[in-house]
Amino acid sequence: MSRTRGPLPEGRGLFFGRSVAVDKDAMRRLARLAAAGLVLAACGQPPPQVSLSDTGPAEPGTPAPAPLRIAISPMESPERTFAQYSELFAHVAQDLGRPVEMIQRQTYSEVVSLVEHRRVDAALVCSGPYVQAHADFGAQILVVPRIGGTTSYQALVIVRRDSPYRGFDDLRGRSFALTDALSTSGMVFPAALARERGKTTETFFGKVLFTKGHDNSVRAVAEGVVDGAAVSSLVYDELTRQSPALGARLRVIARSPPFGNPPVIVHPNLDPGVKKLLKEALLVLQDDPPALAILRKMGIERFVEGDAGAYEEVRRLRAKVHPRAGS
Secondary structure, eight states: OOOEEOOOOOSSOOOSOOEEOOOHHHHHHHHHHHHTTSSOOOSSSOOOOEEOOOOOOOOTTOOOOOOEEEEEOOSSOHHHHHHHHHHHHHHHHHHHTSOEEEEEOSSHHHHHHHHHTTSSSEEEOOHHHHHHHHHHHOOEEEEEEEBTTBSEEOEEEEEETTSSOOSGGGGTTSEEEEOOTTOIIIIIHHHHHHHHTTOOHHHHSSEEEEOSSHHHHHHHHHTTSSSEEEEEHHHHHHHHHHOHHHHHTEEEEEEOOOEEOOOEEEOTTSOHHHHHHHHHHHHTGGGSHHHHHHHHHHTOOEEEOOOGGGGHHHHHHHHHHSGGGOO
């Protein structure tokens, strides 16, 4: 399989592949989707950090409180992520009477690095980056979202409904979309399936594209840019709920075991007062009608206490893909 190599962001994260097959035709089609607003930019300047506070001026002589800095992982494209979370954290800032800065980065590795080096107070990450961060520096779960009555999700392998593909083996030698090197659903799960067949994602598939967003991958399949993709059920279910016509064009051909939902994580040495303040604010959001309306728009019922044991399946899959790397 022909491919080009390029640098990935530096950091201590474990990467499950560093190569991307470049199909010029497919890339042109991705560019057209981007221009149409369907697939959003995955390269160029990092998304900006944005202050979401509207707490009014401090009393004379009173120092303004330091902002809480919260990083958001790119589970979806930057614009969609910003649209979803800016309103939520603006409400949190209002409740706390303290500024909140929402910071976006283009890869999971970059977000994990922000937490590790104490450049943010908390981060919303996928299950895989949490497991890596826990192994690297003892990252802790603050809260997790409950969605659809559960705190777990699955990785899905999807194809177009009108395609001949009925199982993962049918995608051998075909084009495939992955999301991020640390993504459980968008990289580790398909890598584990390929490993079971004595292959890597690079040798099992004919061409591989990294889309840097599960929504991007869903639409890449729907538009015929790639033959298949591995995506998060959280994103897939929400997109197809919002657009039944999109769902009608797609079919799920493989599902993973359940993984713990993407958690909000913090550094183990975060100031206990800050940790308590933020945790309590997130755990009671559903009790405030305006905040509950925001959560419902995002498909979240509420935030709840997390369980580190819910991520054992993620650790198992990661060990299968890279046995010598451990968890």
